[in-house]
Amino acid sequence: MLTCRIALGAAAALLILGPVAVGADDPPPYASATDAYRQGVSTIKAGKVAAALPALEYAAKHGVLGAEIKLAHIYAAGRDGVPEDDAKAYTYYRAIADQYADISPSNPVAPFVGEAFVALGQYHLDGIAAMPLPANPAYAADLFRHAASYFGNADAQYDLALLYLKGEGVEKDVGLAVNWLAMAAKKQHVAAQATLGELLWRGTEVRQREARGLALITLAHENARAAGKEPKWIADLYAEAFAKSDAATRKEASALLPELGGGAVADAASAVAAKPASPIVLPAVGSAGKPVAPAAAAAAKSADTVPLGKPGAPPAAPIGLSVGFSGQGSDAQGLKP
Template identity: 50%
Template sequence: MPIFSASQLGSALAAFIVLTPAGVGSTDTPPPFTSATEAYRQGVTALNTGRTESALPALEYAAGHGVLGAQLKLARIYAEDGAVPKDESKAFRYYQRIADQYADVPASSPIAQYVGEAFCALGQYYVEGIAELPLRADPAYGAGLLRHAGAYFGDAEAQYQLGRLYLTGTGVEKNPGIAANWLTMAARKQHASAQALLGEMLWSGEGVGQQQAQGLALLMLAQENARKTREEANWIAETYDRTIAIADRVTVRQAEAMLPRLGGSQRTATATGLPSAPSAVRAGTITRQPLLSARPEPRLGPVDLGPPPPMGMSVGFGTPSTSIGGLQ
């Protein structure tokens, strides 16, 4: 991790405190908005009418006064390259603020999903690093943040990203079994990329027991969900096309029969150009195969197991767990 001088650290921390001056300048100068809530409403209205740049001052004011929705919208705006140029350093700071302020919320809280999103984003930034801050890549710490987002907050994207890390051994010890378990958790939430990656593993038997029908069914489902959400649709479609091209008729029928139980639509002969599965197949061997049988997510509360890393992170994470859901 980088070592900051006192002045550098002070500058970095000051950047997190925000954006809208409070108590600075003439006391006769009226605030730009009547309230943080009103500023947020104006910012959202501008966003909804396609005026992203016009929305920024209002959202920044609201974010500076602690409005979670404004902080989240700004983080998302700067995380993507859209109407406003992508700026990962700004996105990181807004996600950082959310994680610092709301790290202790219970997983049952209405805002838990948004806090989980922040931890997931921070985890990915730590895995890859951000040159502009500078934030050196620390995959092990990033994996800890992703694990917290996936286990405590149940964030599907974090579970998917953890699966990828365990497949490649990035920041964690390589373990396809643990990867499959995290991917299963995300796949059960209809995360298209997790379904596709897990489907590939089951089709090929890479690190898991080979189950080609279930793997193909997951690829079918991933393709459906990717079309709905536009989530990385190209690589999912290419993976599906490559697999369906070599699948035999029986496997295709079995996969079609599994789809409704996995949350997909019932496939017909029109969908694949093949006859639909006979009732003997639908009610026979298929129903005896486990479908997305990962154990429940472990519940890990906010922990503080050591000194925080640079950039002011207030929640620490210890040594990664060696087992998830009973898989070694």
């Protein structure tokens, strides 16, 4: 009798609750992809980067651009208990580039897309053994060129200039290198200012313009110190150039600084000890530091303001296919340092 009553009670419960779904999917862990992104960002702000990964990965899987950017930055540099993982960083940068390669350069998302192309270019320049991704300097040059000409990215302009100076992945062309360096230098790109300045100051493969070269080196030195992170090669270059220039050259260089975007520098306040001469400094692209270019750190701080989803532009062709890479771009023509 007791067994019968239990069975009848269970049958009644089934009638009230309806049939029990068998094999139904579990409910999603987040109310929406946007909610997951916001939870991830909040967790990062609380100092728990590793704990934020599931939410960010969920959001990225569902097309949230901000989440893709955050994850690319985290894996590219390694952060707060999350180990550096070039393969994962590459995957997220690639997703950004694939989706937004042809987005309007005036779109608020464009700077982040340009940054993604720069990071991808550096990965292709060096290769990633863990994937494996073989080094391909020629393809790296194409990626830099797209970011440099289409998005006007100063890091890409500098990286592309270095390839032209060294003839790596492209035919060596000092004239094009100088043009790209000049473009980046006008945007106050410190490494471009220093490299272009050294070319002009030494007269290495270009007509020597010692005062203008010293002015650019000085400007790079000032900008780097103002940012609180001057690379040793720039500090050493500035020390050598200043010490080996005569008073007239220093005075002319100081007068040129306002034209280049800097302030006049007093000779007495800037006196430094001379250092031995050295060949032109050309830092190896991608050989030091992380693949994320210098401007990426500033961009990362504002990543929270990126639109959470796609900005309405149709998806671009995957970057493995043609996305309209053109020669050097109209920006690169006719510039004089």
